[in-house]
Amino acid sequence: xxxxxxxxxxxxxxxxxxxxxxxxxxxxxxxxxxxxxxxxxxxxxxxxxxxxxxxxxxxxxxxxxxxxxxxxxxxxxxxxxxxxxxxxxxxxxxxxxxxxxxxxxxxxxxxxxxxxxxxxxxxxxxxxxxxxxxxxxxxxxxxxxxxxxxxxxxxxxxxxxxxxxxxxxxxxxxxxxxxxxxxxxxxxxxxxxxxxxxxxxxxxxxxxxxxxxxxxxxxxxxxxxxxxxxxxxxxxxxxxxxxxxxxxxxxxxxxxxxxxxxxxxxxxxxxxxxxxxxxxxxxxxxxxxxxxxxxxxxxxxxxxxxxxxxxxxxxxxxxxxxxxxxxxxxxxxxxxxxxxxxxxxxxxxxxxxxxxxxxxxxxxxxxxxxxxxxxxxxxxxxxxxxxxx
Numbered sequence: 001x002x003x004x005x006x007x008x009x010x011x012x013x014x015x016x017x018x019x020x021x022x023x024x025x026x027x028x029x030x031x032x033x034x035x036x037x038x039x040x041x042x043x044x045x046x047x048x049x050x051x052x053x054x055x056x057x058x059x060x061x062x063x064x065x066x067x068x069x070x071x072x073x074x075x076x077x078x079x080x081x082x083x084x085x086x087x088x089x090x091x092x093x094x095x096x097x098x099x100x101x102x103x104x105x106x107x108x109x110x111x112x113x114x115x116x117x118x119x120x121x122x123x124x125x126x127x128x129x130x131x132x133x134x135x136x137x138x139x140x141x142x143x144x145x146x147x148x149x150x151x152x153x154x155x156x157x158x159x160x161x162x163x164x165x166x167x168x169x170x171x172x173x174x175x176x177x178x179x180x181x182x183x184x185x186x187x188x189x190x191x192x193x194x195x196x197x198x199x200x201x202x203x204x205x206x207x208x209x210x211x212x213x214x215x216x217x218x219x220x221x222x223x224x225x226x227x228x229x230x231x232x233x234x235x236x237x238x239x240x241x242x243x244x245x246x247x248x249x250x251x252x253x254x255x256x257x258x259x260x261x262x263x264x265x266x267x268x269x270x271x272x273x274x275x276x277x278x279x280x281x282x283x284x285x286x287x288x289x290x291x292x293x294x295x296x297x298x299x300x301x302x303x304x305x306x307x308x309x310x311x312x313x314x315x316x317x318x319x320x321x322x323x324x325x326x327x328x329x330x331x332x333x334x335x336x337x338x339x340x341x342x343x344x345x346x347x348x349x350x351x352x353x354x355x356x357x358x359x360x361x362x363x364x365x366x367x368x369x370x371x372x373x374x375x376x377x378x379x380x381x382x383x384x385x386x387x388x389x
Contacts, residue, residue: 001036023350028055031371031379033355042379043355044365049192049224049332052251052293054368059292060254067288074284076277082287089294093233095242096262100271101282105223105249106138108259109186111276112245113142115263116184116217117162118270119244123215126181132168136193137186137221146186149194169199171206178210184217184245185210189235192224195360196327196334204239217244217267223259224332227251228297228369231307231330238329251369254293256286297369306330306369309376313365316380322387331369334362340387348389354382 001009003024010020025033025041031054033041046052053060067082074080087099100111117127129146131137137146144152145159153159162183166174168191178185185207191197211218218241225235226248232238234246244267249259257280263270296302310330317323317335324336337345342358349356357364367376 003035003037021347021350023355025355030054030057031368031375039353041350041353041355042375042382044367044379044383045355045357046251046366046368047255048357049229049250049366050253051255051368052227052229053254053296053370055255057254057292057296057370059296060289063288063292064256064285067285070284072283072285073280076279076282080282080284080287082284082291083282086287086291086294089291089298090248090260090262093294093298094246094262095264096246097265097268098263100261100263100276100278101287102259102261102278103257103280104138104259105221105247106140106143106259107278107281108223108247108249108261109137109143109146109221110140111259111261112186112219112221112247113146113184114276115245115261115267115270116186116219118275119217119267120183122270125183125216126179127162127183128164128181129162129184129186129219130164130166130174130177130182131186132188132191133165134168134191134194134197135165135186135188135221136191137188138223168194168197169203171203171210174207174210178214178216182214182216184219186219186221188221188225189238190225190230190329190332192332192364193359195362196332196364198327198329201239204236204241208239208241208243211244219243219245219247221247223247223249224366225329227293228303228306229330229332229366231303231310233298233303235329251297252290252293253286254289256283256289258283258286258290302369309367309371309373312373313367313376313380316376317384320384320387331365331367331371333365334359335365336362337387345386348386349382352382352386354379354386356383 133148135148137143142160148165220243246262
């Protein structure tokens, strides 16, 4: 279908909940995709961190196709090998004990909130959950309430009650909010939608200590930061801590929908049958592909390359006059420009054949973790051309 015809069809029949940009990728391999017209793009977005190994990685495609030839779906009343093996792989790579599978990051965060509140009830605590200002945890009514950005709240009030917000990185501000009604602290180690803002490792350690002292849960949202994105399998591992609850999604599925909520030994028996569920959660096809993603990304040499490539991208832009600063971790990079608006740069990059993202007023890069250095160079060349024009 021609792009203009597709634009008209999309505009007429799909709710206008997304700010579409002028790109229509039809096929791709690795970090490169193409429109129907043949126009080529270097992709520095990974589908907002979803295509961890780029477009159509061979091992992932093979695993998904093989499972499709066997059985495409089974109810969660039945046993599923792919789900059980994937849960074991995730537990081993996280230091956690058990997993609940669903379909998205928002669902995984909903599960985490339920776990935190169930644990608090068991411990005689209240139901309040403290999150951070500038955080983002999803678009359901409850995960919107958990999100510490008013801009996402206004059209959908009233939201789920029981959420308080502390300034990110300020341990004293967090302390003042904790009382007998507190169930948990929930945070991102790097705020993604909030502007690619990393939390200091000492802050994360202090949060862990504070949660222990007050017998409340520490919940870490790894939906964007997890599955190797920061150069560790999970970003909290940089601080050497173990949370009580961890959520992940995006890169785990490699392009198919999956979310996962992992719990520590302390919370492994918090749910009884019927306390939570997901019709499509732990789908065997999705889990088959996710096993291949985890197998690849959990390799230490692979994670080392993620770090090297992230530093390579930063160094490639370090002498650029238009760049005010670069921040982030691994292959999760935010770039503040001095004069050019990020959204305007995004549009011009698309015209030139580069897909990028924004996060507040920053340009954001989330390239495939296995992007080649030559593809990085090609993308950086386009980016520099746009911002230096």
